[in-house]
Amino acid sequence: MSTTEKVIFEQFPYWEKAIELNSADDRAELLVFVGCGTSFNLALSLAAYANMAGRKAIAVPGAEWQNRPSAFWPEWRNTHVVALSRSGETTETVAAAKASRAAGAFVTAITVEPESSLAKNCDRMVAAETHPDEGIVMTVSASLMVLLGLQMIGQKVPASVVNSARQLASALDSALPGIIADRSHFVFLGGGPLFGVALEGALKLMEMSQIMTQAFHPLEYRHGPISLVDGKTVAVMLYSSDQREAETKLVGELREKGAVVIGVGGPGDLELAVDVDLSLAGLVVLPALQVLGERAAQARQIDTVSPRHLTKVVTLA
Numbered sequence: 001m002s003t004t005e006k007v008i009f010e011q012f013p014y015w016e017k018a019i020e021l022n023s024a025d026d027r028a029e030l031l032v033f034v035g036c037g038t039s040f041n042l043a044l045s046l047a048a049y050a051n052m053a054g055r056k057a058i059a060v061p062g063a064e065w066q067n068r069p070s071a072f073w074p075e076w077r078n079t080h081v082v083a084l085s086r087s088g089e090t091t092e093t094v095a096a097a098k099a100s101r102a103a104g105a106f107v108t109a110i111t112v113e114p115e116s117s118l119a120k121n122c123d124r125m126v127a128a129e130t131h132p133d134e135g136i137v138m139t140v141s142a143s144l145m146v147l148l149g150l151q152m153i154g155q156k157v158p159a160s161v162v163n164s165a166r167q168l169a170s171a172l173d174s175a176l177p178g179i180i181a182d183r184s185h186f187v188f189l190g191g192g193p194l195f196g197v198a199l200e201g202a203l204k205l206m207e208m209s210q211i212m213t214q215a216f217h218p219l220e221y222r223h224g225p226i227s228l229v230d231g232k233t234v235a236v237m238l239y240s241s242d243q244r245e246a247e248t249k250l251v252g253e254l255r256e257k258g259a260v261v262i263g264v265g266g267p268g269d270l271e272l273a274v275d276v277d278l279s280l281a282g283l284v285v286l287p288a289l290q291v292l293g294e295r296a297a298q299a300r301q302i303d304t305v306s307p308r309h310l311t312k313v314v315t316l317a
């Protein structure tokens with residue numbers, strides 16, 4: 001068993017500890033979720049969840065919020081900036097937090113590094129303990145930051161999500177060999193809060209296996225990208241309960257064109273049950289997507305502990 005695989009499947013006790021933390025916060029109505037890489041993908045998903053819960057939220061990449069906040073939100077003094085960073089050291093995220101505070105915003109840090117620069121430059125820190133063996137590619141900490149972010153915006157995260165996520169990851173893992181064999185073109189589809197999660201599935205696959213892949217809002221995929229679908233395609237459809245009919249129809253079209261479809265929460269060549277509703281699906285599907293990246297990497301004999309060109313933290317001089 002590879003180290004990454006071990007870490008992915010050992011993440012659930014850390015979820016249980018994070019569920020015990022009370023990160024709920026209704027401090028401000030306006031929320032700006034900020035992060036880089038995986039942490040930005042999570043920010044996108046959390047902003048969508050916050051909007052669905054009646055808050056007003058956007059997600060902005062760290063560097064964009066640091067350098068041109070007015071392109072995203074002209075009135076930013078009253079915002080609550082939520083900076084997500086596993087390391088707490090990513091240059092742009094730390095700079096965005098500092099600039100936000102200097103401008104009068106309240107900054108919450110969601111991290112797994114309570115001694116980090118980000119932790120020292122926030123008004124409130126929400127930190128979980130993560131797996132000590134997590135490598136360069138973010139897995140456990142990504143799940144934990146989504147969990148803490150959901151709790152922060154008032155979503156109750158029941159202990160049962162642990163089993164839901166574990167079962168989904170195992171079910172995908174056992175079915176994968178037959179599904180991805182000889183397939184080299186992957187696409188991830190997800191809408192609403194699942195768009196950020198689809199981006200994260202694609203980023204995991206890229207970082208781990210060096211396969212070029214993309215993510216789209218489901219119905220956007222028909223407007224051009226569908227021309228790429230052929231017998232080499234694997235489409236991962238993250239079904240959302242409120243758009244299931246349209247997404248099912250799209251899946252039918254993709255299969256007709258030669259794609260194999262992993263249906264996460266709905267029909268496909270592989271149909272995986274997701275036993276939570278949309279409000280928790282963004283969290284529950286993450287370990288399964290991490291497993292997919294790792295298995296694709298193993299099929300190409302790539303060691304995901306130290307992927308090429310990547311470092312755990314990107315700091316700019």
Ligand SMILES: N[C@@H]1[C@@H](O)[C@H](O)[C@@H](COP(=O)(O)O)O[C@@H]1O
Binds near residue numbers: 137
């Ligand atoms: N290679 C890593 C990514 O995997 C990670 O998503 C990003 C953000 O890291 P952090 O959450 O620590 O700010 O940093 C680097 O780019």
